[in-house]
Amino acid sequence: MSEETFTIKYKLDEETFNDLTTFYIYDNNQRPFTESIGIDSISCGFHSIYLYVVDDDNKTSSHQPLTFFVIPNSLKDNKHKNILSIPKTIYALTLTISKSSK
Secondary structure, eight states: OOOEEEEEEEEETTSOOEEEEEEEEOSSSOOOOOOOOOOTTOOSEEEEEEEEEEETTOOBOOOEEEEEEEOTTOOOOTTOTTOOEEOTTOOOOOOOOOOOOO
């Protein structure tokens, strides 16, 4: 099996895309990883993080935004299911990426 290179790219709001991490897949097993996107300097209010993956053939995944609302020192408000209010220093996201068959 050949090895494929994947790079996860991200941007916060209207910033330019940056590399989050690069990794290699040589089989069909999942590869867990942990990376951080700093949101300490953003203002209160609605924001979006855009993530996508590009492979070594320059093929890209869809660019899906993850929209969230920042309220300093807050907890998740279960009354409003459409709004995620989070402390500025806590955020978690899980991605599953697998090798495609060529």
